[in-house]
Amino acid sequence: MTIPLAREGFEVVGLDFSEHVLALARAKLNRESAEVRNRVTLVPGDMRDFELGRTFAAVFVPNASVFHLPEESDLSQCLACLYRHARPGGLAVVDVVSPHRMANQEVGRLAPVREGLNPATGLPTRELNRKLRIERDVQTVRVEHIYLEGEGASQRTYRFEQDYRWVEQEEGVRLLEDTGFAAIEAFGDYDRQPFTEEASRLILVGRRPQERTP
Numbered sequence: 001m002t003i004p005l006a007r008e009g010f011e012v013v014g015l016d017f018s019e020h021v022l023a024l025a026r027a028k029l030n031r032e033s034a035e036v037r038n039r040v041t042l043v044p045g046d047m048r049d050f051e052l053g054r055t056f057a058a059v060f061v062p063n064a065s066v067f068h069l070p071e072e073s074d075l076s077q078c079l080a081c082l083y084r085h086a087r088p089g090g091l092a093v094v095d096v097v098s099p100h101r102m103a104n105q106e107v108g109r110l111a112p113v114r115e116g117l118n119p120a121t122g123l124p125t126r127e128l129n130r131k132l133r134i135e136r137d138v139q140t141v142r143v144e145h146i147y148l149e150g151e152g153a154s155q156r157t158y159r160f161e162q163d164y165r166w167v168e169q170e171e172g173v174r175l176l177e178d179t180g181f182a183a184i185e186a187f188g189d190y191d192r193q194p195f196t197e198e199a200s201r202l203i204l205v206g207r208r209p210q211e212r213t214p
C-alpha cells in the first residue's frame with residue numbers, strides 16, 4: 001500500500017525487516033514518477049522495535065503482516081511502537097484476515113494462490129499452498145508454500161513452511177486499549193462494514209488520544 005498511498009499524494013515511510021522485500025519495493029518504486037518516488041522512504045526495521053524519531057497522522061500494519069509475530073507479547077510490542085509513532089489524534093490500523101477464516105480452513109488441500117513472474121529469475125511461476133495444521137489453542141496455522149517455476153522437464157519446485165498466528169477480535173481490541181489507543185473500531189472489510197463472523201477481514205482501528213492540556 002506504500003506506492004498507492006504515495007500516488008494519492010501522501011508522504012509514506014515503509015518499513016520491513018527483510019532486505020530482500022525492501023529491494024523488491026525499491027524496484028517497484030523505480031518505475032514510478034519522480035514525484036511519487038520522492039514521497040516514499042523505505043527503511044529496514046522490526047515492527048516490534050523501531051524508532052523513526054517522528055510521528056505520523058496514521059500508522060498501518062497492512063496485509064496480515066502481524067501474522068508473522070509468534071506470540072501475543074510480540075503483538076503488544078508492535079502496538080507500543082505504533083503508539084509512539086502515531087501523533088496525538090492520529091490513527092493506528094492493523095489489517096488481518098478474519099480469525100474465523102483462519103481457524104476454519106481446509107487442511108491438506110493444495111490450493112492455487114497466484115501466477116506471475118519470479119522476480120529473481122523472470123520465469124513464469126505458479127504459487128500454491130497447503131494448510132498443514134491448525135492449532136486453535138495457540139491461534140496458529142502452519143502453511144506449506146509451494147512455487148512451481150517454468151514448465152515440463154525443466155520445472156523447478158521451491159517449498160517452505162511457515163507458521164501464522166492469527167488475531168482474535170477481543171484480543172486485538174484489548175491489546176489496543178492496553179497500549180493506550182481509544183475509540184477502537186473493528187471493520188470486516190475495506191468499505192468499513194462492521195466486523196462479523198462472516199467477514200473476510202478484521203481491520204482494527206484505534207486513535208491515539210489528544211494530549212491533555214493541564
Ligand SMILES: C[S@@+](CC[C@H](N)C(=O)[O-])C[C@H]1O[C@@H](n2cnc3c(N)ncnc32)[C@H](O)[C@@H]1O
Binds near residue numbers: 015018046065069
Ligand atoms: C504479508 S507480507 C506483506 C508485504 C508487503 N508489506 C505488502 O503489503 O505487500 C508480510 C511482510 O512482513 C515482513 N515481516 C515479518 N516479520 C516482520 C517484523 N518482525 N518486522 C518487520 N517486518 C516483518 C515480511 O518480511 C513480509 O515482507
